[in-house]
Amino acid sequence: MDIKTPVLADPAPIKKSRLSMHSSILPYSPQPQRALFATGMLLSIPRKKTGVLDDVRTAAWLDSMKSSSPPPKKFAYDTNADQDSSDVDVSYRSWTLNYPSALTSFEQITHFAKGKRLALFLDYDGTLSPIVDNPDLAFMSDDMRSAVKDVAKLFPTAIISGRSRDKVYEFVGLSELYYAGSHGMDIMSPAKGSAGFNGHPNCVKLTDKQQGKEAVLFQPASEFVSMIEEVFTSLIETTKEIKGATVENNKFCVSVHYRNVAEKDWKTIALRVYAILKEYPRLRLTHGRKVLEVRPVIDWNKGKAVEFLLDSLGLNDCDDVLPIYVGDDRTDEDAFKFLREENRGYGILVSSVPKESHAFYSLKEPSEVMEFLKELVTWKLSSL
Numbered sequence: 438m439d440i441k442t443p444v445l446a447d448p449a450p451i452k453k454s455r456l457s458m459h460s461s462i463l464p465y466s467p468q469p470q471r472a473l474f475a476t477g478m479l480l481s482i483p484r485k486k487t488g489v490l491d492d493v494r495t496a497a498w499l500d501s502m503k504s505s506s507p508p509p510k511k512f513a514y515d516t517n518a519d520q521d522s523s524d525v526d527v528s529y530r531s532w533t534l535n536y537p538s539a540l541t542s543f544e545q546i547t548h549f550a551k552g553k554r555l556a557l558f559l560d561y562d563g564t565l566s567p568i569v570d571n572p573d574l575a576f577m578s579d580d581m582r583s584a585v586k587d588v589a590k591l592f593p594t595a596i597i598s599g600r601s602r603d604k605v606y607e608f609v610g611l612s613e614l615y616y617a618g619s620h621g622m623d624i625m626s627p628a629k630g631s632a633g634f635n636g637h638p639n640c641v642k643l644t645d646k647q648q649g650k651e652a653v654l655f656q657p658a659s660e661f662v663s664m665i666e667e668v669f670t671s672l673i674e675t676t677k678e679i680k681g682a683t684v685e686n687n688k689f690c691v692s693v694h695y696r697n698v699a700e701k702d703w704k705t706i707a708l709r710v711y712a713i714l715k716e717y718p719r720l721r722l723t724h725g726r727k728v729l730e731v732r733p734v735i736d737w738n739k740g741k742a743v744e745f746l747l748d749s750l751g752l753n754d755c756d757d758v759l760p761i762y763v764g765d766d767r768t769d770e771d772a773f774k775f776l777r778e779e780n781r782g783y784g785i786l787v788s789s790v791p792k793e794s795h796a797f798y799s800l801k802e803p804s805e806v807m808e809f810l811k812e813l814v815t816w817k818l819s820s821l
């Protein structure tokens with residue numbers, strides 16, 4: 438396999454022309470048996486190493502960094518900071534014509550969910566907990582925790598986070614859920630499973646110590662742990678003089694945070710991360726909310742994690758299952774895309790600013806996510 442330089446892997450641009458609104462609120466067609474594991478999960482993306490190309494790439498990184506996580510109330514692709522707030526509201530309202538609020542469309546959602554088994558997939562940062570400056574302090578509220586707990590008693594519920602699985606479990610602390618860390622590269626799921634993953638080399642059956650249950654542990658990037666550890670150390674070293682920069686080890690990926698770094702230093706961060714990545718052709722970079730994420734070049738993402746979890750929950754290839762995925766970040770788009778393309782279920786984008794997305798619905802912020810979860814509980818209990 439010829440992989441020469443780091444891969445810049447922003448999700449493909451989302452086409453402006455969305456499917457006509459809610460065209461997929463149609464009976465789902467039966468899905469053919471899916472192969473969960475491609476024969477080779479490594480992506481082969483040959484690159485040339487030239488100075489010009491390097492400049493272009495770091496410039497592209499910088500653009501992505503600038504457009505990442507805009508301040509609330511500012512139109513996502515508007516550069517005019519003086520924009521009147523009423524204009525912003527108008528922009529947001531017109532955006533919701535394409536991405537209706539999951540709260541105001543609740544009846545539509547439940548109408549479609551009637552007679553179906555819901556499965557819930559939730560992102561953590563920016564979805565269950567508000568975005569804060571210090572990633573170590575991104576706690577979810579007790580109210581949110583009890584809303585998630587209640588919903589998980591009624592529907593199979595999983596959290597799929599970019600954090601390490603242990604870290605996200607530490608934040609959430611609920612044994613009723615299933616957890617996937619490192620953007621889906623570390624999944625602890627129930628052992629019900631279908632033939633899809635039995636016997637896969639990265640899949641082992643064990644007893645989940647945290648939850649005391651029989652489980653399946655799937656870590657498709659297990660061979661990268663020591664490389665990630667090494668890169669983590671190098672990234673700490675190379676960013677240590679940049680004020681505000683922090684590096685987080687998420688086991689199968691590393692986050693380089695620049696939320697607290699002065700904008701004038703973002704280019705330095707981009708150049709230094711890029712220089713390290715050039716030494717690791719089997720790693721690539723994705724962008725999140727004021728964070729550069731370094732991860733293995735494997736064909737695995739949150740969308741594949743949703744499919745894996747559905748399979749291990751025994752819910753794949755079932756016409757009567759309606760998966761709902763709630764998330765706020767670019768990496769969640771893979772899951773939205775999977776649900777949309779497979780005509781499976783609904784993605785709900787959490788955003789207070791207009792953004793192009795593969796999601797169907799929107800919610801403004803984590804407090805609305807909590808409200809939505811509570812409504813699901815009320816709806817389900819009233820129908821029992």
Ligand SMILES: O=P(O)(O)OC[C@H]1O[C@H](O[C@H]2O[C@H](CO)[C@@H](O)[C@H](O)[C@H]2O)[C@H](O)[C@@H](O)[C@@H]1O
Binds near residue numbers: 728
């Ligand atoms: O998939 P997620 O659960 O959304 O995780 C994505 C990243 O989330 C965290 O960073 C983000 O939230 C921080 C706390 O609010 C914020 O300070 C940071 O700017 C955001 O990017 C987490 O720290 C990362 O490791 C995750 O990859």
